Amino acid sequence: MKTSRNKPRIPGEFVWVLLSTLSSPAWRALSHGARSLFLHLSRRYNLKNNNNGKIYLSTRGAAAELGSGREEIANWFRELEFYGFIVKTQPGYLGVNGCGLAPHWRMTDRDTESSPPTWDFLNWNGTKFRRRKRRPSRQPSSSVTAIDSSGVEAVTTKH
Numbered sequence: 338m339k340t341s342r343n344k345p346r347i348p349g350e351f352v353w354v355l356l357s358t359l360s361s362p363a364w365r366a367l368s369h370g371a372r373s374l375f376l377h378l379s380r381r382y383n384l385k386n387n388n389n390g391k392i393y394l395s396t397r398g399a400a401a402e403l404g405s406g407r408e409e410i411a412n413w414f415r416e417l418e419f420y421g422f423i424v425k426t427q428p429g430y431l432g433v434n435g436c437g438l439a440p441h442w443r444m445t446d447r448d449t450e451s452s453p454p455t456w457d458f459l460n461w462n463g464t465k466f467r468r469r470k471r472r473p474s475r476q477p478s479s480s481v482t483a484i485d486s487s488g489v490e491a492v493t494t495k496h
Contacts, residue, residue: 352379358446363420363458366465370405371413375422377402378442389449390426395439412468419466421445421457 354376358364364372377399381392399410417423427441443449445457 352376354379355446358422358458361458361461362463363422363461366461367420367422368413368416370403370409371416371420373403374399374410374413375417378417378423378444382444382447387448387450389447390441390443392442392444393439394442395429395437398439408471415469416466420461421459424455424457 367375378392378394381394382389396407396410396414399405399414400407403410414423418425422445424443424445425440426443429440430438432438445455448454
């Protein structure tokens with residue numbers, strides 16, 4: 338009979354994701370980017386300290402880790418919230434010293450200090466997430482000045 342001393346040790350750290358989370362219909366509906374972002378949030382979960390509800394990751398930090406744009410990352414955060422994988426427990430804001438503080442998140446497939454997991458993504462109603470359209474550029478449309486062969490300036494405007 339094996340004792341606990343004979344158990345093989347897993348070298349290094351790892352991120353755990355439950356198979357019930359991976360096999361849920363909501364997980365299959367997620368985009369690849371939202372799945373990656375979920376794994377990066379899971380990376381910050383600490384079982385010993387039970388920091389669920391206090392997990393933070395800024396949009397800029399996630400953009401640097403995932404190598405994607407901030408607008409895309411913001412959409413993935415909204416997508417994870419829409420499907421019920423994460424819940425915002427504290428909004429991000431500008432601190433008193435001028436330093437921004439990232440929003441705090443609770444992962445719904447893990448318990449917190451005071452409550453069991455809520456599994457919100459299992460209650461997904463089948464409605465697909467609709468991405469926000471890109472914001473129009475804040476810069477006015479540019480105009481191009483061209484001089485024809487007779488020396489007259491012609492101004493054309495791009496739309």
